[in-house]
Amino acid sequence: MTANFRLPVGGRVNRDEALRFSLDGRPMLGYRGDTLASALLANGVHQVATSIKYGRPRGIMAAGVEDASALVQIEEPFPEPMMSATTVELYDGLIARGLPGQGRLADRPDPARYDAKHVHCDVVVVGAGPAGLVAALTSARSGARVVLVDDQNQAGGALLGSDEYFDDLGSPAAWVHEVLAELRATPGVLVLERTTAFGAYDDGFLLALQRRTDHLGAAAPKDVARQRIWRIRAKQTVIATGAHERPVVFADNDRPGIMLAGAARTYLHRYGVLPGRRIVVFTTNDSAYTAAIELAETGVDVPMLLDARAVPPEGLVAECAARGIEVRAGHAVTGTEGREHITDVHIAPLAGTGHPDTIMCDTLLVSGGWNPVVHLFSQLRGALRYAPELGAFVPGEELPDVQVVGSAAGALDLASCVRQGGEAGRAASEAAGFTRPAPVPLPTSDARVAEAAAMVLWQVPEGAEPTADTRFVDLQRDATVSDVLRATGAGLRSLEHIKRYTTIGTAHDQGKTSGMIAAGIVAEALGVKIAEQRPTTFRPPYTSVPFAALAGRDRGELHDPVRITAMHSWHVAQGALFEDVGQWKRPWYYPRPGEDMADAVLRECRAARESVALMDGSTLGKIDVQGQDSGEFLDMLYTNMMSNLKVGRIRYGVMCGVDGMVIDDGTVIRLAEDRFLVTTTTGNAAKILEWMEEWLQTEWPHLRVFLTSVTEHWATVPLVGPRSRDVLASLAPELDVSNEAFGFMSWRDTVLDVTGGVAARVCRISFSGELAYEINVNAWHGRALWEALMAAGEPYGITPYGTETMHVLRAEKGYPIIGQDTDGTVTPQDLGMSWAVSKKKPDFIGKRSFARSENNRPDRKQLVGLLPANPATVLPEGAQIIESAHLPEPPVRMLGHVTSSYASAALDRGFALAVVRSGRDRIGETLYVPVADDVVPVTVTDSVLFDKEGTRRDG
Amino acid sequence: MTTDRRTAVPPGADLPDHPSFLWPNPDPAKSYDVVIVGGGGHGLATAYYLAKVHGITNVAVLDKGWLAGGNMARNTTIIRSNYLWDESSGIYEHSLKLWENLEAELDYPILFDQRGVLNLAHSLQDVRDSVRRVNANRLNGIDAEWVDADGVQELCPIVNVSPDVRYPVLGATYQPRAGIAKHDYVAWGYARAAAAMGVDLIQNCEVTGIDTVGGRVRGVRTTRGRVAAGKVALCAAGHSSVLAAMAGLRLPVQSHPLQALVSELLEPVHPTVVMSNAVHVYVSQAHKGELVMGAGIDSYNGYGQRGSFHIIERQMAAALELFPIFARAHLLRTWAGIVDVSPDASPIVGLTPIDGLYLNCGWGTGGFKATPGLGDCFAHTVAKDKPHQFNEPFTLERFTTGALVDEHGAAAVAH
């Protein structure tokens, strides 16, 4: 049984809905509306975990994201590492475990879904406290599209932790309710609860994480995305993110039962939970008095309030006295006792008279002032200014289109917060173009306002330096004052160095409560002003975000679009194996029953060389180039001349980068005076289009050229082999397919006898050396064309082939594949393609580089063929080539490497292409290829190994 | 009043302490034999080897911010030497050998951990390139292996090697001697050792001009006054082109943001380092337990140490493709550095047309691993006024002559 610290009434929990949960195997009950932390406190449980380095018990110190010690591992309904108990909304069946240091990842797949949404708006308001609510409503009334995000499950912000009297409405809740109702009813307004703005980027771009079903636990609907990333683009941003209370450092300041004073108010008012039964308060400012008074009013024993200030606020002291709370001014906590829970506090005067004392208690509330939540502003690289009256950093400059209001800007009372909210709301909507005046009456409350200035106190001074320091600055990293002093003693001056030396601020909470204190202690130690120090930079995310939420839907099949051709289903049905080429799935080979890859490829090759075969070439990149300067443009892009290509003709072209290295190749066909269709390699299509656009837009904007990707518009089928003419003729009655009428490197439009007549463009090009036609039809008819070709070719045993056979066929002819036989260091000349480099053109990309000394070295690597001494050998691709028959000790001089290697049906042997130093001069030489523990002798040959004379091309 | 603090220390807490003294904070002197601009890993290592190997101690390292607060403080600490070309393997392997003894050399616990690096292959071309690189590495005497998908899973069981994923893992190159180290510890180790030998480490001292007379360097102008120097060595990483411009040199480097991120501390799940270029992400688990990740550069140029968030989102999607187990790990912190990318993805280290001015830049996304090797070679270059054999190929002139060392075309592996 656990103790019951829940008040009989009060709080915003639903007492009709009890929820079962457990921590470290201990079953407990809480209510809908609790956080794990409030439910634990209601059960009298303060200790949540033990600390990472010293294993000290650690409890709940705050009520929100700033908590630095109540870390848990969620075990059920699904393991999730390292969550703060103060931010986990309670649900039925929650099983958690205190986390000493490292979280645990699930060993099963996460079944949840995640997604992302974009939203564009005029004004985004972050934080639905009083300042944010007034800002949002003011903007909304002016007609602006407003997005209001808040990380809690309900709006209200700091008001959720108070019970002040509000206007004539009574409670703050009633006012919040009215504002929200109006916002929700206003068209164009989006209110997002449970949504944490975690990243602020340039130009009004804000990222937020919405926890949509987490609070439902195992009852969460499976078809609703568990979490959603909102990508919000706003013209104006209003940051109303509030403030985090700051503790004061003293010896043994980490015991469970030690809590921020404001957090205690939140537990009291929002959850109807008492943090303890005998409570001592230690403060440096007026705000904690309210906690003491309110707790005393509930009947809790509040024996004493220690105010570090010599002169405490008179009015508040009187209120305390009236409730039996003794106020000791000029006093501080110097230490605590207890193990799993605080039992006593040691107190002493900070200066002057008085004597040390020890007071029994089960809870110590601490307030060292408030740190404005400037994270998003700082992420935007807004400069921060140290505000000595607050002991905290505040926004120190104006950023365009961004306003910071309320406690986030350092305001301490409701009146200032709502006034700033109203002003920001109006300014933002005006700046976004909404000038209709839309004042919102500002609420007032009876909350106590500060009477006296706060004192800035980072740590309670200690007489002598303790040997084992327990004055924790960063509870989660177990980093102490001594650690900070050790860092400054080591010669470190910058806060960034000290942070790294001590690890302060690097834990799960990213230093929300410790960063400022560390800066203060460093300044004291070095005798410098805090204002002279540069605070460490706040970086996204403000609070932690699950990886899966960021990945969203871009997983599995959706990780990268799968691109398939119009004939894909046919290939699948035929049992083709596929190769990923860029985003495309390409048939790799079509094994018949009992065949392995080698068998299948030999068969496919034979069919292409001996009869007829076809492949799906639809994935080749196709770019439609139009405009009167198209010829001039292509002349600049390709190494060879394109402007003099005749309409109706086709030319092979090579493209180089500025360094003169080959980046792509393909055919260019001229459709009209002012229109070309160029093809690229499959994997490079997008890159080449971008490349063209970049040159066109940045270097040659004067050229009238328009580029369009038409890759998917066409289905493309190379029809290859000595009988390809017969097959084509049978399908193209209107086309004279004779060599005289339809010569190599020309194209014709015709209508094919396919499903009642399909328009086709047929190109006479060949990537195999065989007589071949490349048939292009509208992608819609791709499969029909394919099937018609299969039927027409049946008498000749027409055979579909995949990329592997295509590679073999072209390699036998010495045609390089860019990206396989080249690697960005190979010139057209190296490939033996000097013929494709124009000598006439005044300029083209890469030309200048051809004149460089390195490009003219005689020992450049050149494309050659290799024949292994043993014809049965197929060299591994990627093997290196050396000069000696025996492998010497490393480093071994390498002459080049094997770029392509296959077993050839036509040559009846293994062969390879390679790039080899001075390769063309070495033709006939024997070189060596280390393969595993062997060294394989090979003969260097010309890169063209089959049909050197080109007799097969015309059939 | 204080009780014993220490009970059992769970994993993740046991980082070694830094020494109790690191370095003094002197004001700049009027003149030095050598001024090193940039107190990142490279600047500090160069200072160290100048003092240690060449006995040149009248040296200042000037940094515009806090020491080693640039890329040195921001990188993901992958160390390997399995580069493709002979020139690269020369300098990176030299560096790796120095890493292997660095902890003792600096008497600093730099947490150099040779846990191996896997570079995954996802396409047939990836496989060809990988095998080629492994073969080249072995002939250069560098430990390298090609492992198939099962081998990948054996080395790193959490990698998803299922054939049903979008881009299945077809295998990987593996360098067992590769690994990671702790960047701050490395920088501070060099800094402390250099300072102890008399090198002045001067922070918050931005170089705003480089003085030359008759083609010879005379000193630098800084936000803390003029500093005369017999020699000036530039180690400014992402800001190299800005500094070179002060001496009238135009560098073929582009500065880009490069982002990285960490998760919370997690129980050990990831025993090695995994890099993938096709499914673009690379991941290791640091000593304390956090996952450390990065991907490619942000495509635009800039000096703001900030990147765009969609890069992080893409990288997360990639990470979950490879490591589904990471689904509920949390992103805790992101950041960016500015990397100096050269056209051939190889560094520029050597002499300049100005006497006494030496250049070290262009390391882009992968210069952390080079820290010891570069420091040694660059110190040699500065001390002897001529390049060390290992940086000899990495001249500035190669962009005129065409003698490039193109590391991205071939293997497309950065970092």
Ligand SMILES: Cc1cc2nc3c(=O)[nH]c(=O)nc-3n(C[C@H](O)[C@H](O)[C@H](O)COP(=O)(O)OP(=O)(O)OC[C@H]3O[C@@H](n4cnc5c(N)ncnc54)[C@H](O)[C@@H]3O)c2cc1C
């Ligand atoms: C996110 C990220 C991940 C990376 N991951 C890896 C990795 O895994 N493996 C790897 O090997 N490499 C990696 N790198 C690259 C590596 O960090 C760099 O190549 C290397 O750190 C550069 O050398 P440096 O340490 O000297 O640079 P820096 O630390 O950047 O040092 C340059 C210094 O010059 C200073 N400076 C600039 N201008 C001036 C001026 N005018 N006056 C005075 N001082 C000036 C800067 O303040 C800075 O301190 C990564 C880089 C980044 C950003």
